[in-house]
Amino acid sequence: MKDYRIDLPHDAMPDKWYNIAPDLPRPLAPPLHPGTGEPIGPDDLAPIFPMGLIMQEMSSDRWIEIPDEVIDAYRRYRPSPLYRAYRLEQALDTPAHVYYKYEGVSPAGSHKPNTALAQAYYNKQEGVKRLTTETGAGQWGSALAWACSIFDMELTVYMVRVSYDAKPGRRITGQVWGADFIPSPSDVTEFGRSILAQDPDTPGSLGIAISEALEDCVQRDDSRYSLGSVLNHVMIHQSIIGLEAKQQMEIAGEYPDVVIGCVGGGSNFAGLAFPFAADKLAGTTNPRLVGVEPTACPTLTRAPYRYDFGDTNGMTPMLFMYTLGHTFMPAPLHAGGLRYHGVAPEVALLVDTGVIEAAALNQVECFDAAVTFARSEGWIPAPESAHAVRQVIIEAEKAKEAGEERVILFNLSGHGLLDLSGYEAYFAGQLVDYSLPQENIDKALGDLPPIKE
Ligand SMILES: *Cc1c(COP(=O)(O)O)cnc(C)c1O
Numbered sequence: 024m025k026d027y028r029i030d031l032p033h034d035a036m037p038d039k040w041y042n043i044a045p046d047l048p049r050p051l052a053p054p055l056h057p058g059t060g061e062p063i064g065p066d067d068l069a070p071i072f073p074m075g076l077i078m079q080e081m082s083s084d085r086w087i088e089i090p091d092e093v094i095d096a097y098r099r100y101r102p103s104p105l106y107r108a109y110r111l112e113q114a115l116d117t118p119a120h121v122y123y124k125y126e127g128v129s130p131a132g133s134h135k136p137n138t139a140l141a142q143a144y145y146n147k148q149e150g151v152k153r154l155t156t157e158t159g160a161g162q163w164g165s166a167l168a169w170a171c172s173i174f175d176m177e178l179t180v181y182m183v184r185v186s187y188d189a190k191p192g193r194r195i196t197g198q199v200w201g202a203d204f205i206p207s208p209s210d211v212t213e214f215g216r217s218i219l220a221q222d223p224d225t226p227g228s229l230g231i232a233i234s235e236a237l238e239d240c241v242q243r244d245d246s247r248y249s250l251g252s253v254l255n256h257v258m259i260h261q262s263i264i265g266l267e268a269k270q271q272m273e274i275a276g277e278y279p280d281v282v283i284g285c286v287g288g289g290s291n292f293a294g295l296a297f298p299f300a301a302d303k304l305a306g307t308t309n310p311r312l313v314g315v316e317p318t319a320c321p322t323l324t325r326a327p328y329r330y331d332f333g334d335t336n337g338m339t340p341m342l343f344m345y346t347l348g349h350t351f352m353p354a355p356l357h358a359g360g361l362r363y364h365g366v367a368p369e370v371a372l373l374v375d376t377g378v379i380e381a382a383a384l385n386q387v388e389c390f391d392a393a394v395t396f397a398r399s400e401g402w403i404p405a406p407e408s409a410h411a412v413r414q415v416i417i418e419a420e421k422a423k424e425a426g427e428e429r430v431i432l433f434n435l436s437g438h439g440l441l442d443l444s445g446y447e448a449y450f451a452g453q454l455v456d457y458s459l460p461q462e463n464i465d466k467a468l469g470d471l472p473p474i475k476e
Contacts, residue, residue, distance in 0.1 A: 025107070025109055026103050026107060026275065027106060027109060028105070028106055028107075029104070029105045029106070029107070029271045029274050029275050030102065030104055030105075030271075031102035031267055031270055031271055031274075032104070033098060033102070035100055035102065035270060036094070036097065036098070036100075036102045036263075036267065037087040037089070037097050037263055037266040037267065038088065038089055039088055039089060040087045040089055040259045040260060040262045040266075041085065041086065041200055041259070041262040041266060041297060041298050041301065042079075042082055042083075042084060042085055042086070042087055042255075042258075042259045042262070043262075043293075043297045043300060043301065043369060044082065044083050044255065044369070045083045045085050046085065046169065046300075046301055046304045046305070046448060047220070047304075047371075047372055047373070048304065048372070048376045048378065049367065049372070049376070050064060051255075051343070051368050051369065051372060052330075052343035052368070052472050053384040054340040054341065054342055054343075055156075055330060055340060055341040056340060056341075057332060057337060057339060057340055057341060059229050060341075063075045063340050065078070065081065065166055067340075068080070068340075070240075070241050071237065071240055071241065071247060071248040071249065072247060073145050073146045073148070073149040073151060073247055073319075073406065074149065075145035075148060076142060076145050076146075076151065076256050076431070079255070079256040079259055080254060080255050080256045081255075082259075082277035082447055087259060089141075089263075090144060090200070091442070092144055092145050092174075093140055093141050096140045096144070096170075096174075097137070097140065097263070099130070100128050100129045100130065100136070101263065101267070102267045102271075103124060103126055103128050103129075103264070103267065104124075104125050104126055104128065105122055105123070105124050105125075105268055105271035105272070105275070106122065106123050106125060106400070107120065107121070107122055107268075107275065108121040108122065108123060108396075108399070108400055109278055110395060110400060111395070111399040111400055111401035111419075112419070113399070113414060114190070114267065114288060114395060114398075114399045115419045115420065115423070116125060116423065116424055116430075117419040117420065117422055117423045118379070118423060118426065118427065118428045119418065119419040119422035119423070119427075119428065119429045119430070119431050119449075120277060120429070120430045120431065121218075121419060121431045121433075121434050122272065122275070122277070122279070122416060122430070122431070122433075123174075123273075123400075123415075123432070123433050123434070123435045124267070124295060124433075124435065125266045125402065125431070125435045126264060126291065126434065126436050126437060127402060127405070127435060127436075127437045127438035128451055129166075129169075129353075131162070131165050131166035131169050131196070132405075132437050132438050132440065132441065133162055133166060133291075133405065133436055133437030133438075134261060134264060134290070134291045134294060134434070134436050134437065135162055135163055135166035135167075135251055135437075136166045136169060136170055137263055137264065137294065138247075138251065138256075138257045138260035138261060138290065139163075139166045139167045139169065139170035139259050140170045141249070141256075141260040142154075142167070142170070142174065142249050142256075142260075143167070143170040143171050143174040143176055143249075144174055145271070146176065146247050146249070147174045147175075147176055150322040151176070151245065151246065152176065152177060152245040152246070153176060153177035153178070153179070153243070153245050153246045153247075153248050154171060154176060154177070154178050154179075154246065154247055154248070154249045155178075155179045155180075155181070155236040155237075155239045155240045155246055155247075155248050155249070156178070156180055156181070156236050156248065156249045156250070156251070157180070157181045157182070157183075157207065157229060157230070157232035157233045157235070157236045158180050158181070158182050158183070158193075159182075159183050159185075159186055159229050159232075159359050159360075159362070160186050160193065160359035160360070161182060161186060161190060161192070161193025161194050161196075161197065161398070161441075162193060162251075162359070162360055162437070163170045163251035163252075163263065164180035164182055164193065164194070164197050164202065164204065165193040165194070165196045165197035165200070165202075166248055166251070167180070167197075167202070167251070168180065168196070168197035168198075168200040168201065168202035168296040169200045170202040171200070172202075173202070177306060178201075178202040178203065179203045179239060180197060180202050180203065180204045180205070180206060180473065181205055181207040181209065181233075181235045181236045181239075182194060182204050182205065182206060182207060182227055182232065183206075183207055183226070183227040183228060183229055183232050184206040184207055184208065184225070184227035184265065185227060186359075187204065187206040187207075187227075188206070190441075190444075192441040193441055196441075200226050205235075206227070206347050207227045207231055207235050208225060208227055208231050208235065209235060209413070210304075211235070211239070212234075212238045212239055213238065214231070214234045214235055214238050215231070215235050218231055225258060228335060228352075229334075229335065229362075230334050230335020230336050230349070231335070231336070233334040233335070233336070234336050234338055236248055236422060237338060237339075239364060240411065247390065248337070251288070251290070252287060252288025252289065252290040252363075252367065253268055253290070253333060253342070253363075253365065253366070253368075254286040254368050255367075255369060256366070256428070257288075257290045257367075258289070258290060258293040258294070258367055258369055258370075260294075261290045261293060261294025262293075262294055262297055263294070263300060263356060264294035264295045265294055265295045265297055265298035265299060266298050267294060267296060268298075268432065269298050272466075273304070275348070277430045278308060278430065279299065279310050279430045279431065279432035280310060280311065280429045280430050280431065281310060281311045281312075281313060281383070281418050281429065281430070281431045281432070282295060282296045282299050282310055282311070282312050282313070282410050282432050282433070283313045283315060283409045283414050283418070283431065283432070283433040283434070283438060284296060284313075284314060284315070284411050284414055284433060284434040284436065285314075285315050285316070285358070285359070285361060285408055285409075285410040285411045285434075286314040286315060286316045286322075286323060286366060286370065287316075287358075287360045287361040287362070287363050287366055287407060288363050288365075288366065288368060289314070289366045289367035289370035289428060290367065291370075291434050291436040292314045292315075292370065292434065293367060293369065293370055294434070295388075295432070295433075295434040296312045296379070296433070297313075297369075298375065299399045300312055300373065300378055300379070303378060304378065306381060311380060312373075312378065312379045312380065313379070313380045313381070313382055313414060313418075314343055314374070314379055314380070314381050314382070315381075315382050315383070315410040315411055315413070315414045316361060316371065316381065316382075316383050316384075316410065316420075317353075317356055317361050317362075317383065317384065317385070317386060317410060318383045318384060318385045318457065318458065318459060319354040319356050319362075319386070319431060319457040319458075319459055320346055320347065320351075320353040320354075320356070320361055320362050320363065320364075320459075321347075321383045321459065322345045322346065322363070322364065322365060322366045323366060323370075323371075323374050323381035323383075323463060324381050324382070324383040325383070325459075326345040326346050326347045326449075326464070327345070327346070327468065328343075328344070328345050328371060328375055329343070329344075329346065329471075330342065330343050331344065331346035331348065331349050331364070331365055331471060332349040333349075333365060335347065335349050335350060335364075336349075337349060342365065342368050343368055343371070343373070343377060344365045344366050344368045344371040345365065346364055346365045346366075346373045346471075347364045347365075347464055347467055347468070348364060348464070348466075348467030348468045348469075348470055348471055349364055349365070349467075349470075350467050350470045351364040351464070352462075352467075354455070354457040356386055356406070356457070357386060357390075357406040357444075357445030357448070357454070358386060358389045358405075358406040358407040358409070358410065358445075359406075359407075360405075360407040361407050361410065364467070382417075384410055384413050384414065385456045385457070385458075386406070386409075386454060386455075386456070386457070387449075387454050387456045388413050389406070389410050389412070390406070390407040390411070390445065390446065390449040390454060391414045391449075392409060392412045392413035392415075392416050393406070393408075393409035393412055393413075393439070393446075394446075394449070395412075395416065396409075396412045402435060403438055403439045403440060403446075404437075405437035405438060405439045406439060406442050406445045407436060407437065408434070408435050408436045408437055408439075409439075411433045411434060411435070411436070412435075414433075415431055415433050417433060418431050436441070469475050
C-alpha cells in the first residue's frame with residue numbers, strides 16, 4: 024500500500040518554534056527609525072506591537088516555547104498533512120520523489136493563521152482589545168479575522184478599495200468571523216480623507232491601507248497593529264511548518280535534496296525552509312533551498328540589497344533587505360500575495376550569503392503547472408503556491424534528465440478556491456505574461472533616500 028499521506032500524531036506537534044537568528048552566518052543589520060535613521064529599540068515599537076512580540080522580534084534564543092493557548096488553537100488544523108505526490112511523479116515520468124506540506128487545511132485556507140493566532144494571543148495577553156491591519160486581496164485580513172474570533176478580540180481591516188469591490192470572497196469570510204472591513208482609502212482616518220479629497224475615485228493601494236491601519240492603531244490605547252509577513256516574529260511562528268515536515272520526512276524515511284516555496288514577504292518559504300537551513304548551516308546536511316518569486320515582482324533576483332521602508336509611504340522603520348523600492352508598483356498579478364517590493368530581512372541575508380537560491384517565474388507557466396498539479400493531486404493551488412509548483416516541475420524534469428532519484432519537498436501554502444477568476448482567465452487565454460523593463464525598477468529605486476553607510 025502506498026503512503027500518499029504522512030500524518031503526525033497530535034501529541035507529536037512541536038511545542039517550540041525555531042528562531043534562525045542565532046544561526047545566521049552574520050547578524051542582521053538593525054532596523055532604522057524612519058525619521059532619525061538611527062537603530063530602533065523595543066520602546067520605539069511599543070505603540071504598535073505588544074512587548075511579547077517585540078521581544079521575539081529581537082530575540083536570539085534558538086527555541087521559543089509555544090504557549091498552551093496557541094497550541095490549543097493550532098490543534099484545530101495542525102499538524103498539517105505531508106503528501107507524497109505519486110500521481111504527479113507519474114504524470115511527469117520522473118525518478119524524483121516529490122513531497123508537499125499542505126497548509127490549505129486551515130480555516131482560512133493558507134499558512135497565515137500560524138502567525139495570526141500567535142499574534143492575537145500575545146496581544147490579548149497584554150490587555151489589547153482590538154487589532155488593526157491592512158489587506159490586499161484579503162488573505163491576511165481573513166486569517167487574522169479567524170484568529171481574533173478564537174481569542175475574542177475585535178479587528179478592523181483596511182482593505183484596498185479595488186479588491187474590496189472586485190474580490191469579495193475573502194472579505195466575506197472575514198466578515199463571517201466577525202471582523203470589520205473598511206474600503207481604503209476611507210473617511211475614517213485623516214490620511215484616508217486627505218487622499219479622498221484629492222481623488223474621490225482612487226482604487227487605493229496597500230501603502231495607503233497600511234497608513235490608515237497605523238493611524239487608527241496609534242489613536243486608541245486599546246488597539247495594536249498586526250503584520251502578516253516579513254518580520255522576524257512571523258518567521259518564528261511559521262517555523263512550525265518545517266519542524267513538522269522534518270518529522271514527517273523522517274517517518275517517510277527520506278531527507279530532501281531540494282526544498283521549495285513561493286516568496287512574497289517570505290514567511291511560508293521560511294517556515295518550511297529554515298528548519299532545514301539549520302542543518303545546512305550546522306554543516307550536517309546540504310539541501311538546496313529555493314525561493315520562487317514572480318518575474319513581475321523580482322525582489323530576490325533583480326533588486327539591490329539595501330535599507331528601505333516596509334510600506335509605500337515611508338512610515339515604518341527601514342529594513343535591510345532586497346528591495347525594488349517602496350514606491351514600486353507591481354503589475355496586477357493573480358498571485359496578489361507575491362506583490363511586495365521587499366522581503367523578510369532574514370531571507371534576504373541567506374540569499375546574500377548563498378544559503379538560499381532564488382528563481383523568478385512568469386504567471387502563465389505557473390498556472391500551467393497548477394493545472395497539471397490539480398489534475399494529478401486534486402488540490403487546486405493558490406496562484407501564489409503555483410509558483411512553487413512550477414519550480415517543482417522544473418526540478419523533477421532536471422532529475423529525469425540526470426537520471427537521479429532526487430527528493431523534492433515543497434510548501435503548498437494555500438488552496439485556490441477563492442482565486443478561481445485567475446484560472447478562468449488562464450483557460451480563456453487572457454493571462455498576461457508581464458515582463459518588467461529595467462527602467463521601471465530604476466525609477467522606483469531613484470525615489471529612495473540615499474544610503475547612509
Ligand atoms: C500571503 C500568501 C503568500 C505569500 O506570503 P509569504 O509571506 O511570502 O508566505 C503565499 N501563499 C499564500 C497562499 C498566501 O496567502
